[in-house]
Amino acid sequence: MTLDGTRSYVLRAPGATGCVVVDPGPDLDVHLQALADAGPVELVLVTHRHADHTGGLARFRELTGAPSRAVLPEFCAPGTGRADVASGPLADGEVLEVAGLRVEVLATPGHTADSACFVVLPGDADAPVVLTGDTVLGQGTTVLAEPDGSLRDYLASLDRIEARVAELGTDTTPVAGLPGHGPVRTDLGAAVRAYRAHRLERLDQVRAALSATLPAGAGLAVEGPLPDALLDAVTRAVYADVDPSVLLAARSSVRAQLDFLRGR
Secondary structure (H helix, E strand, O other), rough: OOOOOOOEEEEOOEEEEEEEEOOOOOOOOOHHHHHOOOEEEEEEEEOOOEEEEEHHHHHHHHHOOOOOOOOHHHOOOOOOOOOOOOOOOOOOOOOEEEEEEEEEEEEOOOOOOEEEEEEOOOOOOOOEEEEEEEOOOOOOOOOOOOOOOOOHHHHHEEEEEHHHHHOOOOOOOOOOOOOOEOOOOOOOHHHHHHHHHHHHHHHHHHHHHHHHHHOOOOOOOOOOOOHHHHHHHHHHHHHHOOOOOHHHHHHHHHHHHHHHHOOO
16 A cells, blocks of 8 residues: 555755655654654655554654644644744645745645645756655555545646646656655656546546446436445456455545546
């Protein structure tokens, strides 16, 4: 589920003393101490709520005294001795000036409702990069996680990322994406376009599986919970080639895809 592990990022401008840590990760002492040693940490940012990104957050705040910010208020806390750093929930479009950097918050719900990307805006000699959390992974595709993963939101978020990357990049210098799992995406715009194409292809497969699964003449109920038997049947049909260990994640994405179809 986490590929080769969860990525934590330490960001600072050249010559800056302090740093920003994005997604401290699970509660692993050696890992958290290594991040703390890269400090002083001026701010901790969270891309979304999942425990592989936030499990060590409380301990990391104890180690560093740094404030933390996320879309959800339960992951926000003031720091000790840093009254000048805001500590409330992140707002879409907000630009944070910290560790010599300008970091723009880009709300990208879909994987979860609280997912956000962080655009590190370019300085005089720096190219922009986008930290994508689990919205765009370094390899493979992401799950639309229960209970609030949404295909409608996710497709809209891909559009937002592509538009922002087009504003920041050039034909010769694409914008890189730094994911929560897996290797760097050297061309985030291309990755987003591939993600969208994959999602639409999967949606066609779900439509076909749904038609084959429902009784003749039956429709998909527009309200109420989706039947477990229907979810299981469509998941088996569409994701027959995936490893059994990720079938629960695939089922979650099927639920989001079926919700998308009945919402239309």
